[in-house]
Structures are given as structure tokens and as C-alpha cells.
Amino acid sequence: KVIVIDFGGQYNQLVARRVRECNVYCEIYSYRTDIEQIKAMNPKGIILTGGPNSCYEADSPTYTKELFELGIPVLGLCYGAQLMNHILGGKVEKAPVREYGKTEVFVDKSSPLFEGVATDSAEGSTICWMSHFDYISKPAPGFQVVAHTADCPVATDENPEKKLYAIQFHPEVLHTVEGSRMLHNFVRNICGCAGTWRMDSFVEHTIKEIREKVGDGKVLLALSGGVDSSVAAGLLSRAIGKQLTCVFVDHGLLRKNEGDEVEEVFGPNGQFDLNFIRVNAQERYYGKLAGVTEPEKKRKIIGEEFIRVFEEEAKKIGAVDFLAQGTIYPDVVESGLGGESAVIKSHHNVGGLPDYVDFKEIIEPLRNLFKDEVRKAGLELGIPEKLVFRQPFPGPGLGIRIIGEVTAEKVRIVQDADYIYREEVDAAVEEYRKEHGEAPEWMPNQYFAALTNMRSVGVMGDERTYDYAVALRAVNTVDFMTAEAANIPFEVLQKVMSRIINEVKGVNRCFYDITSKPPGTIEFE
Numbered sequence: 172k173v174i175v176i177d178f179g180g181q182y183n184q185l186v187a188r189r190v191r192e193c194n195v196y197c198e199i200y201s202y203r204t205d206i207e208q209i210k211a212m213n214p215k216g217i218i219l220t221g222g223p224n225s226c227y228e229a230d231s232p233t234y235t236k237e238l239f240e241l242g243i244p245v246l247g248l249c250y251g252a253q254l255m256n257h258i259l260g261g262k263v264e265k266a267p268v269r270e271y272g273k274t275e276v277f278v279d280k281s282s283p284l285f286e287g288v289a290t291d292s293a294e295g296s297t298i299c300w301m302s303h304f305d306y307i308s309k310p311a312p313g314f315q316v317v318a319h320t321a322d323c324p325v326a327t328d329e330n331p332e333k334k335l336y337a338i339q340f341h342p343e344v345l346h347t348v349e350g351s352r353m354l355h356n357f358v359r360n361i362c363g364c365a366g367t368w369r370m371d372s373f374v375e376h377t378i379k380e381i382r383e384k385v386g387d388g389k390v391l392l393a394l395s396g397g398v399d400s401s402v403a404a405g406l407l408s409r410a411i412g413k414q415l416t417c418v419f420v421d422h423g424l425l426r427k428n429e430g431d432e433v434e435e436v437f438g439p440n441g442q443f444d445l446n447f448i449r450v451n452a453q454e455r456y457y458g459k460l461a462g463v464t465e466p467e468k469k470r471k472i473i474g475e476e477f478i479r480v481f482e483e484e485a486k487k488i489g490a491v492d493f494l495a496q497g498t499i500y501p502d503v504v505e506s507g508l509g510g511e512s513a514v515i516k517s518h519h520n521v522g523g524l525p526d527y528v529d530f531k532e533i534i535e536p537l538r539n540l541f542k543d544e545v546r547k548a549g550l551e552l553g554i555p556e557k558l559v560f561r562q563p564f565p566g567p568g569l570g571i572r573i574i575g576e577v578t579a580e581k582v583r584i585v586q587d588a589d590y591i592y593r594e595e596v597d598a599a600v601e602e603y604r605k606e607h608g609e610a611p612e613w614m615p616n617q618y619f620a621a622l623t624n625m626r627s628v629g630v631m632g633d634e635r636t637y638d639y640a641v642a643l644r645a646v647n648t649v650d651f652m653t654a655e656a657a658n659i660p661f662e663v664l665q666k667v668m669s670r671i672i673n674e675v676k677g678v679n680r681c682f683y684d685i686t687s688k689p690p691g692t693i694e695f696e
């Protein structure tokens with residue numbers, strides 16, 4: 172494998188991702204990781220990432236010089252490149268010109284790093300992504316310059332005898348047109364990685380690792396039925412079987428049939444060997460939520476009640492050795508700490524766990540995976556596609572999709588309406604796919620029904636009705652931070668409306684929410 176040493180740069184997760192795209196397994200470690208630990212992992216290559224600091228300043232992140240004397244190929248990127256030159260006797264200082272953005276770089280095609288790069292260009296130029304204010308003004312002794320730009324005399328330098336390479340720009344960013352090729356050259360050709368890593372080897376390797384770590388210990392996992400905790404459960408179950416206990420709390424705010432679907436997969440009649448505990452806490456939650464209308468208060472009650480229910484179950488089980496969590500790589504990054512620290516998924520609704528469950532250590536088998544990789548691992552483990560490709564669903568569930576007070580009756584209404592909506596959208600997408608061979612542009616990344624707190628007058632048959640209005644939401648988004656309402660064809664919406672009003676008792680009106688985010692949010696509360 173390849174080790175990525177993290178100096179706190181913003182593209183670090185991309186570095187890991189590109190390396191894995193070369194079918195080479197890699198892991199990210201903080202620059203604070205001891206060299207003995209790195210050596211013990213016996214990596215085939217090491218990549219130093221970018222970072223926000225200036226390496227010549229006294230308290231900037233650094234690394235021991237010994238790293239460059241191990242005989243293991245090292246590639247420095249941006250800050251990593253500067254640090255390599257700085258430590259090995261070159262000079263780094265503030266650049267006269269700050270480079271930012273797409274930049275033409277001239278490369279020496281004889282460098283092994285640039286094999287197959289800029290083949291169409293007589294001058295040997297290609298486009299790279301630059302983002303730096305310091306630069307290497309003098310390469311370290313033994314290094315030769317193999318790339319430059321108009322403003323940057325050392326865009327890349329190398330010491331091929333020692334297998335040390337320093338790239339000032341960011342090959343991991345897609346704007347560096349041939350960046351993937353450069354990383355491929357490093358990990359496959361220079362480091363000699365075979366490129367045999369696949370998701371199945373991740374699964375196999377992780378199962379082995381879990382076995383070694385857990386021994387005959389006991390593991391407890393809060394299973395939400397979401398993708399991450401499900402894949403974590405699958406992996407742990409394959410590794411340690413009944414040493415794993417999963418507690419699944421059905422808070423009565425799940426989508427229609429969802430509780431039963433989770434039980435089908437992970438329960439006693441499912442395909443996984445584990446102790447499955449389903450807690451049917453519906454009534455308890457409805458009781459706590461009765462009369463509560465304020466959104467933040469609802470969220471808080473749902474979160475706290477989860478902790479209480481889980482705590483009770485954990486007490487019954489007694490002390491465990493490990494508490495497992497489905498933390499994935501973006502959660503770690505979201506906490507702002509890159510590969511630098513062990514953070515517990517902070518925004519997750521099980522955030523407070525460590526305080527009240529009696530356990531010794533946290534185990535997070537998905538900590539280094541991206542969402543799409545988690546999904547691949549899930550399929551590899553045989554978890555049904557329906558679960559693996561589930562759309563995001565908030566921890567407080569339907570509790571925040573029912574505006575105002577939550578009651579069992581309202582939950583039933585929103586569950587049924589949501590089910591119809593998803594069924595019709597899925598069918599329309601499928602039909603489009605069959606006809607055009609690809610998904611429609613309007614295909615939403617998240618879509619659900621919510622229940623407004625509004626009742627209005629309508630007419631059904633010859634009778635006056637006074638019922639609730641359902642709101643339909645569907646958004647196109649990449650990162651869920653900003654979003655646009657999806658342009659679902661009108662006839663699909665009409666069909667949904669007609670089915671909901673006919674099939675769901677208590678509803679006589681349907682709205683389609685066209686609000687963008689911002690100013691709206693995706694959820695209603």
C-alpha cells in the first residue's frame with residue numbers, strides 16, 4: 172500500500188481517491204504519526220500532501236529527515252514538495268508571484284513522473300492546477316528541475332536515484348489535465364505497486380484486520396439502517412459473527428416499511444450472522460413528542476430519546492470491548508481535521524455515545540472510505556441494492572418532515588404519501604432510462620414527501636373535505652450544501668398528486684416545493 176501523510180491541505184482526500192483509482196490501496200495518516208509506525212506498515216510509496224503553512228516557519232508541520240532515507244519512493248505535493256526540498260537542503264521562500272488556477276506547465280518528458288504526459292505537445296506543455304504563495308527557489312542538492320511554468324521555476328524537481336519527487340502543483344485536482352497519469356506513474360511505475368487493489372480486497376483485508384483487532388472481544392453497533400452503519404454491520408458480521416451486537420432503534424419516524432426491511436437483512440432470518448436487537452420505541456417517541464411543535468426542540472427530543480433507548484439496551488448487554496461506528500472519510504474531513512485526528516462523527520445523531528456506553532475502544536471500519544466506495548463494499552458484502560443506494564435520510568427522520576406536532580396519524584399520512592411519491596418518481600426515471608439509456612437530467616438526488624401543518628377545504632365526490640396538504644420536495648444537488656428544485660415532468664407530479672389524494676386518507680391537496688437552497692433548506696425543519 173501507499174501512505175499519504177497529511178499536512179492539512181484542502182485536497183487531501185482527493186489524493187487518496189486518485190491513488191485508489193489507480194487500483195492501489197492507500198491510507199491517510201497525520202504528519203504527527205511516528206516514523207516507526209510508518210516503517211512498520213512497510214509502504215511501497217509515501218505521498219506528502221499540501222497544507223496551508225510555510226515550511227520555513229518555526230512551528231510549521233514538518234517530518235523527520237529519516238523519511239527520505241528509507242529507500243521508499245516519496246512524492247511531495249505543494250507543501251509536501253516544498254517541505255521535501257526544505258528538509259533536504261534546498262530553499263523555499265515567499266514567491267514573487269502568487270500562482271492560482273489553471274496554469275501551463277512545461278515538463279521534461281524524460282522524467283519517469285511524466286511518462287506519457289504532454290505527448291501531443293511539441294514544447295512538452297500541459298495544464299496544471301496551481302495554488303501556492305511560497306515556492307522552491309533553490310532545489311535541494313542532488314535534485315534536478317523537470318518542470319516549470321512562466322512564474323514558477325521549480326514546478327517539479329526530482330532525485331531519481333533516491334526516488335524522491337516534488338510537484339509544486341496539484342495533480343490530484345481534475346483541472347490538472349494529466350494529473351491522474353502522473354500519480355499513476357508514481358504509484359504504479361516508480362513505487363512498483365501491482366494495481367490489484369479492488370473493493371473485494373478491501374473487504375477481505377478489513378475483515379482480517381477486524382479479526383486481529385477484536386480478538387474474542389465484544390462489539391456493539393448502533394444500526395440506523397442507513398448505508399454507512401449497514402455496511403459497517405455487514406463487515407463486522409463477516410469478521411466476527413455473533414461477537415457483534417447491533418441495536419436498531421425503530422423510533423417510529425422511519426419511512427414506510429423501513430424498519431421491517433432492515434430487520435429482513437440484519438435480523439435472525441437475514442443473511443448475516445450477528446445478534447440483532449430491534450427496539451420498537453414508536454410509542455415512547457410519540458409520547459415524548461406529543462404537543463411539541465418547535466423544530467429544534469423536536470430534534471433535541473428525538474436525539475436524546477435515542478441516547479436513552481440505546482443506553483438501556485447497552486446496560487442489558489453489559490460492558491463491551493468495542494463500540495463500532497459507521498464513520499466514513501467525508502465525516503472525518505467535515506470535522507475539519509483531515510487524516511489528522513480521530514474524531515467521532517459529530518453531526519451524527521449518535522454523537523454522544525462514548526459517554527454512557529461501557530466500552531474500551533472505538534472501531535470505525537469505514538473511516539478511510541468515500542461514499543461510493545462504501546456502496547461498492549456494501550454490494551460486495553451482499554447487502555441488497557435497495558439499501559446500498561438509499562438516498563440520504565436525516566437522523567430525526569420523519570420527525571422533521573412533519574411540520575408542527577408529530578402524531579402517529581400524521582406519521583402514517585406522510586409515510587404513505589412519501590411511498591407513492593418515491594414509487595412514481597422511480598418508475599418515471601426507470602422508464603426514461605429504458606428509452607434513453609441514461610437517467611434523466613431532472614433525476615433528483617433527494618426526494619421525499621412532507622406534511623404541512625395546513626388544512627384546507629376541498630371536495631371529494633360530493634362531499635366537502637377539510638384535510639391536510641402534502642408538500643413534495645425533490646432537489647438536484649452535488650454536495651447537499653446548495654440545491655435546486657428538480658424539474659420533474661408535470662405529468663409525473665400530476666400522477667403523484669392524484670394517487671396521493673385518492674389513496675391516502677386525510678390528504679386533499681398537494682404542493683410542489685420549488686425553493687432553492689439557499690434560501691430554503693432541503694428538509695422543512
Ligand code: XMP
Binds near residue numbers: 519520563565567651
Ligand atoms: P438541509 O435540510 O440542512 O439538509 O438542507 C441537508 C442534507 O442533510 C440531511 N439532514 C440530516 N441528516 N441528521 C442527518 O443525518 C440530521 O439531523 C439532518 N438534517 C438534515 C438532509 O436530509 C439533506 O440531505
